[in-house]
Amino acid sequence: MVRVAVVGAGIIGLSTAFALRRRGVEVLVLESGAPGGGQSAGQGRIFRHAHDDPRLVAQVVRSRALWREWEDELGVELVAPDGAVAIGDGVPAKLATLAQVPDAPARGLTADELRARLPLLARYDGPAMLDVHGGAIRTRAAIGALSERLAGDLVTDHVLAVRRRDGGGVEIRTGTDAHVVDHVVLCAGRGTAGLARALGMDLPVELGAHVRLTFERSDECGGPLPTFQDGSGTFGETGVYASPYPGSERYAVGLSGHTPARPDGAVERPAALADLAERTAAYVRRALPGLRPEPVEHVHCWVTALPWGEDGVGIWQHDGVTAVAGHNLFKQAPVLGDALATAAVTGEVPADWRPEAELGRAA
Known part of the structure; x- marks a missing residue:
């Protein structure tokens, strides 16, 4: 079975792990603190459809549909219906x-x-x-429900280094352990660019x-x-x-x-x-x-x-490692998690999410 490690248990990391689990992939989620305690902190975020980039509008529409699916599956309101x-x-x-x-x-x-x-x-x-169909995202409810579903896959530990092994696979060195997996997805917020840079991936964060x-x-x-x-x-x-x-x-x-x-x-x-x-x-x-x-x-x-806009987002991938960066990502969590899961399983980043596409480009 394919084994994927997700570094970071903010909303994007949890969404990615949830999407991977739905595909039958074995998942390990590494987080140094409480899930959702970093850039995903707080009681709410705005879900909105209006963006400068029409491609991002289309992705957000897909994300809204997935939020509804999650509400049915997880049994909790995730986006308030108040516009x-x-x-x-x-x-x-x-x-x-x-x-x-x-x-x-x-x-x-x-x-x-x-x-x-x-x-x-x-x-x-x-x-x-x-x-x-906009409204307030119930951030604590989303983090809590996803964390509960992934409880057996969550490990509290900090990641020091990620490296590709000569014999295949990717090694992750944490504070108290070392893990070897088939693929790593970096969703570590401000820590992502540093971990990716050591692997030869330059994220212009x-x-x-x-x-x-x-x-x-x-x-x-x-x-x-x-x-x-x-x-x-x-x-x-x-x-x-x-x-x-x-x-x-x-x-x-x-x-x-x-x-x-x-x-x-x-x-x-x-x-x-x-x-x-x-x-x-x-x-x-x-x-x-x-x-x-x-x-x-x-x-x-x-x-x-990212340089191309305050709503900009991109997915980088190279030799067993996928990394994501961007701002204002909470509303996109379900669709972005699905794109990251696709990249981890297939080795191909969906076209709109590649950095050269500059998704979320400002007008």
């Missing part, structure tokens, strides 16, 4: 793109409809839209650090909330995203910017993270008066972006 709201001058272009995708219904919102959908928001009269804050709801409306993206600049920022916690009593808010980090993982300007947090809190005071202005939680995480 994704976006505002700003880019809305007409997003609606025009999605009008060509029957499986991704979207429509414009009037100011009154927007207020009804998102009562937290200050008065806004500009372009607004609803991505009907731009490392950074990011912060998002969680605020408690103070409005009296109650009820479920959609996810939110603000590209309008009306409230002083143009790259804002927000996602509700389960129950919609808390809302996580972040700015799209990040502060650069060196390849060794050192943040170049630690004070910049505090600056991002202060800007986020200031935005909430201006734009989201339905939230209490003092954050109750912070999430600090790494950004592993």
Whole structure:
């Protein structure tokens, strides 16, 4: 039987292992900490269909269908049914793109409809839209359900080195063991590029650090909330995203910017993270008066972006090792995990996911 090791138990590593198990492949998942404790940390992510690259739109549509399959198989809600709201001058272009995708219904919102959908928001009269099948990804539920299914395959240990053996197979040296497998899939977040570089694979990852804050709801409306993206600049920022916690009593808010980090993982300007947090809190005071202005939680995480766009993603493969890199990947987890499983089993990366394809390329 083919044996594959997956390095990293974030959402992409778990999705890959789950897809491999479905194909009857023997899997070993290596993770230094708790599953989902790195770049997959937090209570929610945005599922949205609108992207600049039509190929990525198609992949996200496939991913939404797989999220539904997982919900049926795992018996838990993984994407909330409350939609994704976006505002700003880019809305007409997003609606025009999605009008060509029957499986991704979207429509414009009037100011009154927007207020009804998102009562937290200050008065806004500009372009607004609803991505009907978008919503908040239940990250903890997804990590928990996948970890439970893969419990017998998860090993808590840190990976020091990966090398190809002269006699065949790939060796993984961990803190307390050595494993030999047929194929290795590197899904180790910021650690992926370093492990891949030692194998002669150059991943052009731009490392950074990011912060998002969680605020408690103070409005009296109650009820479920959609996810939110603000590209309008009306409230002083143009790259804002927000996602509700389960129950919609808390809302996580972040700015799209990040502060650069060196390849060794050192943040170049630690004070910049505090600056991002202060800007986020200031935005909430201006734009989201339905939230209490003092954050109750912070999430600090790494950004592993590719040069061709903030939604860029790529899969590299060479001689028994597959590596993945990109940013904003949580929504793509089911379809990306399936692509990585295909690459590991067949030795061929699906065309759209190869780095030369530059999937997720910015307009």
